[in-house]
Amino acid sequence: xxxxxxxxxxxNKREVxxxxxxxxxxxxxxxxxxxxxxxxxxxxxxxAYKINEEFRNKEDKISKLLMKAMEMKEEIESEAKQxxxxxxxxxxxxxxxxxxxxxxxxxxxxxxxxxxLNKIMKDAKAGLEIKIKENLNIGxxxxxQDFSNQAEREYDEEKTRVADAKKETSGMTPEEESxxxxxxxxxLGILQD
Numbered sequence: 001x002x003x004x005x006x007x008x009x010x011x012n013k014r015e016v017x018x019x020x021x022x023x024x025x026x027x028x029x030x031x032x033x034x035x036x037x038x039x040x041x042x043x044x045x046x047x048a049y050k051i052n053e054e055f056r057n058k059e060d061k062i063s064k065l066l067m068k069a070m071e072m073k074e075e076i077e078s079e080a081k082q083x084x085x086x087x088x089x090x091x092x093x094x095x096x097x098x099x100x101x102x103x104x105x106x107x108x109x110x111x112x113x114x115x116x117l118n119k120i121m122k123d124a125k126a127g128l129e130i131k132i133k134e135n136l137n138i139g140x141x142x143x144x145q146d147f148s149n150q151a152e153r154e155y156d157e158e159k160t161r162v163a164d165a166k167k168e169t170s171g172m173t174p175e176e177e178s179x180x181x182x183x184x185x186x187x188l189g190i191l192q193d
Contacts, residue, residue, distance in 0.1 A: 110178045117181045120190055
């Protein structure tokens with residue numbers, strides 16, 4: 001606080017007035033500075049509100065985009081699961097078709113081999129019967145009779161061998177039996193690889 005010199009009847013009027021004038025001038029400057037500061041702060045506040053509003057708008061957009069992305073993710077996952085299931089079903093059907101085709105082919109091949117072997121066996125049997133009848137005629141010469149006896153022995157041996165082979169294959173499955181027959185036919189030269 002200012003100290004004024006004393007004069008008659010109180011303080012020096014001029015000093016008091018100068019002090020008041022300086023104080024008013026100082027206060028006016030301070031008020032002016034404060035008003036400028038307030039205006040600047042108001043502008044900053046308005047700018048901050050604008051920026052804040054922009055961020056809120058961006059935040060809303062980002063939230064909406066995230067929600068949309070989550071929905072799309074769920075849709076994609078759902079579609080992928082459906083696609084996966086459809087592909088699994090398609091592959092299962094494909095597998096079943098190939099298994100059925102393989103079994104049909106195997107069965108068809110086995111049937112063809114069995115039919116071929118049966119025909120060959122019938123033809124061989126018919127040929128053997130004809131040869132046996134020719135070779136076993138009664139009333140032939142002793143040399144022919146000898147030959148007939150030998151043919152008869154060979155026939156009996158072959159008959160025994162076939163009976164033994166039948167016993168050997170009696171416990172086999174049709175697949176094993178057909179494989180054995182195929183092998184035998186290959187050995188005999190009836191079938192080729």
